[in-house]
Amino acid sequence: MSAAITCRNLRVSRDRTPILHGVDLTVPAGSWVSLVGPNGSGKTTLMFALAGLIGSTGHVEIEGMTPRGVGRRRLARTVAMMPQRPVVPEGVTAHELIALGRTPHIPRFGTESASDVVVVDTIIHRLDLHDLAGRIATTLSGGELQRVVLARALAQQPRVLLLDEPTSALDIGHQQQVLDLVDELRRETGLTVVAAMHDLTSAAQYGERLALLADGRVVADGPPGEVLTAERIAQVYGARVEVVTRADGPAVLPLRGAAGAAPGPLDGAGPA
Numbered sequence: 001m002s003a004a005i006t007c008r009n010l011r012v013s014r015d016r017t018p019i020l021h022g023v024d025l026t027v028p029a030g031s032w033v034s035l036v037g038p039n040g041s042g043k044t045t046l047m048f049a050l051a052g053l054i055g056s057t058g059h060v061e062i063e064g065m066t067p068r069g070v071g072r073r074r075l076a077r078t079v080a081m082m083p084q085r086p087v088v089p090e091g092v093t094a095h096e097l098i099a100l101g102r103t104p105h106i107p108r109f110g111t112e113s114a115s116d117v118v119v120v121d122t123i124i125h126r127l128d129l130h131d132l133a134g135r136i137a138t139t140l141s142g143g144e145l146q147r148v149v150l151a152r153a154l155a156q157q158p159r160v161l162l163l164d165e166p167t168s169a170l171d172i173g174h175q176q177q178v179l180d181l182v183d184e185l186r187r188e189t190g191l192t193v194v195a196a197m198h199d200l201t202s203a204a205q206y207g208e209r210l211a212l213l214a215d216g217r218v219v220a221d222g223p224p225g226e227v228l229t230a231e232r233i234a235q236v237y238g239a240r241v242e243v244v245t246r247a248d249g250p251a252v253l254p255l256r257g258a259a260g261a262a263p264g265p266l267d268g269a270g271p272a
């Protein structure tokens, strides 16, 4: 299988502070790689660098292109990023926001074609967003907006989809709806998915591989069952967990700390 993304010795500094210290990552075309790692480990920075949105050194190649070597429009026809913190223009409806995803496909000074309209309508249908389409986007709840922003990224019809915490604001039903839809599109169209996810169980269920970042470096990269061990999670996250092996991948269960193991001094105290 050919690689959709290759990066070698990728380094990024922000405000003269080194953030990524030589990341190597290969993502086969049509696969799903989940990026995991503690807060501040560099997941967002890595995705911004892959999307060519921030400067980096080292080698990055996406679908045969070097992000810095091609124009923004051409890159946007291949790579879409769903940001963790989307910027939403005032006064724009959810439908208009989703339709903005078509921008790289519409010729300069041109208008949207019938096929652009069909792409947007199809995505609204698949994400079940009819009821929200006419709403002003800034009035949507966090979870509603997250689904609309995913729809905008999908409307781009990218070959590579970079998702930064795509389900952080979603209830469990919508989490499954969104992740299942992205996985369906991956299987149907050969889309390549890189998703930064904090929920390690979901990251393992959907990702064929996990890349674990810590302090701006990839410290483990492999099948979920190999990357997610209780010892490694304790080491990297400082978390107490039990890793349960299941048919669809490892499930990571947080364990309550010592205070939860035995009745504390305040348990049972006070009025009944």
Ligand SMILES: Nc1ncnc2c1ncn2[C@@H]1O[C@H](COP(=O)(O)OP(=O)(O)OP(=O)(O)O)[C@@H](O)[C@H]1O
Pocket: 014, 015, 017, 019, 037, 038, 039, 040, 041, 042, 043, 044, 045, 046
């Ligand atoms: N413009 C900036 N100037 C200085 N430091 C920055 C800048 N942008 C990011 N950083 C730092 O880079 C590190 C990596 O940030 P990044 O957002 O990539 O982490 P992350 O793994 O996505 O975190 P989270 O899980 O909390 O979203 C953090 O310590 C962050 O504070």
